[in-house]
Amino acid sequence: MLDPALTYLNHGSFGACPKLIFDNLKDWQIRMEKDPVQFLESDIFPLLADSRKALGNFLGCEGDDLVYYPNPTHAVNAVARSLKLKAGDEVLSTNHIYGALDFTWQQVCQDSGAKFIKAELPLPIKSKAEFLNIFFSYMSDKTRVIFISHITSMTAMIFPVEDIIQFAKDREILTIIDGAHVPGHLPLNITELDADIYTGACHKWMCAPKGTSFLYVRKSLQDEIMPPVISWGWEGELSNTSLFLNRHEWQGTRDMTPFLVVPEAIKFLNDNNWQERSKLNRKLVISTRNQFLDLLNGEPICPDDWLGQMATIELPIDDPLQFKRSLMEIYKIQIPVFSWGNITALRYSVHFYNTEEDVKRLVAAVKELLH
Numbered sequence: 001m002l003d004p005a006l007t008y009l010n011h012g013s014f015g016a017c018p019k020l021i022f023d024n025l026k027d028w029q030i031r032m033e034k035d036p037v038q039f040l041e042s043d044i045f046p047l048l049a050d051s052r053k054a055l056g057n058f059l060g061c062e063g064d065d066l067v068y069y070p071n072p073t074h075a076v077n078a079v080a081r082s083l084k085l086k087a088g089d090e091v092l093s094t095n096h097i098y099g100a101l102d103f104t105w106q107q108v109c110q111d112s113g114a115k116f117i118k119a120e121l122p123l124p125i126k127s128k129a130e131f132l133n134i135f136f137s138y139m140s141d142k143t144r145v146i147f148i149s150h151i152t153s154m155t156a157m158i159f160p161v162e163d164i165i166q167f168a169k170d171r172e173i174l175t176i177i178d179g180a181h182v183p184g185h186l187p188l189n190i191t192e193l194d195a196d197i198y199t200g201a202c203h204k205w206m207c208a209p210k211g212t213s214f215l216y217v218r219k220s221l222q223d224e225i226m227p228p229v230i231s232w233g234w235e236g237e238l239s240n241t242s243l244f245l246n247r248h249e250w251q252g253t254r255d256m257t258p259f260l261v262v263p264e265a266i267k268f269l270n271d272n273n274w275q276e277r278s279k280l281n282r283k284l285v286i287s288t289r290n291q292f293l294d295l296l297n298g299e300p301i302c303p304d305d306w307l308g309q310m311a312t313i314e315l316p317i318d319d320p321l322q323f324k325r326s327l328m329e330i331y332k333i334q335i336p337v338f339s340w341g342n343i344t345a346l347r348y349s350v351h352f353y354n355t356e357e358d359v360k361r362l363v364a365a366v367k368e369l370l371h
């Protein structure tokens with residue numbers, strides 16, 4: 001449904017919804033409006049259970065260990081506020097944390113007297129061993145929670161969360177993984193990964209409608225994680241379902257139809273051989289990065305195998321907003337250009353609909369603007 005006049009290289013921010021999937025959303029909304037009482041008081045709960053089951057099969061976990069949320073920031077807020085951190089506890093993350101969630105943890109730690117620590121992982125990252133050495137050097141016997149991105153937002157890197165989860169498990173540290181970019185981007189098996197808590201967006205790389213994300217919570221922790229809003233499901237009104245699902249799902253009037261579209265989005269991914277396409281897209285991301293590095297005489301910010309379908313390229317510019325504006329106004333290229341730490345950079349994303357021509361156009365436009 002993207003405007004054909006645009007070269008859209010920013011799937012990573014808000015995804016993009018194919019017409020087939022968008023039409024499925026409209027079908028659910030029409031069904032809801034035919035009898036809102038029947039739909040919102042009765043039909044919705046078994047429909048949500050079916051949708052969670054399909055998502056659980058896709059993510060390698062039980063559907064009943066998942067609840068839908070509009071976005072990962074809502075989900076992590078619910079978790080962070082449920083933890084009952086104490087003064088002196090430490091929450092460990094990194095300087096690559098997603099900005100909104102940086103605010104969340106700063107505030108939650110300030111409210112409880114806990115300490116929020118961000119491991120400084122400077123660019124370039126050369127190897128997993130170096131990364132883990134630096135990250136673990138920030139741990140102490142006060143570390144209670146590790147919160148880390150699986151794929152980072154601004155720097156677009158796949159972090160070695162498997163190693164971190166195993167390390168934390170041996171020390172009884174709670175692991176909360178921000179996998180906003182992972183579903184439909186990397187194969188994911190949450191049970192094998194063994195994180196305590198995992199959140200991801202379906203509206204990004206799975207191409208589901210906006211406002212479709214999930215929170216996975218390990219069964220033994222579910223009674224400790226509260227929704228941000230206390231509503232009808234609080235005392236467990238819905239029978240045949242856990243208190244966790246009751247409390248998170250039965251939240252009064254809200255539009256849950258985007259959540260029902262998830263099985264259609266999974267079908268769309270499978271019908272389009274997403275894992276094969278993803279491998280090809282990763283090749284295109286790497287070859288494009290090499291072209292940029294040649295053009296800029298630059299250094300990669302991470303090894304090739306830390307990249308998925310996005311990459312961040314450092315640019316020698318002073319005004320990222322103006323650069324972004326020029327890319328849009330002159331070349332009709334939709335792409336984020338920003339400051340991060342002490343660098344300025346752009347991040348390009350490649351999904352089903354992008355072609356080699358799109359990224360060639362980007363490299364040529366950057367070359368022209370820099371000269």
Ligand SMILES: Cc1ncc(COP(=O)(O)O)c(C=O)c1O
Nearest residue numbers: 071072073098149152153178180
């Ligand atoms: C790493 C990461 N975490 C979380 C999010 C969640 O975004 P939001 O909750 O603002 O929609 C994003 C979105 O881009 C992200 O990149």
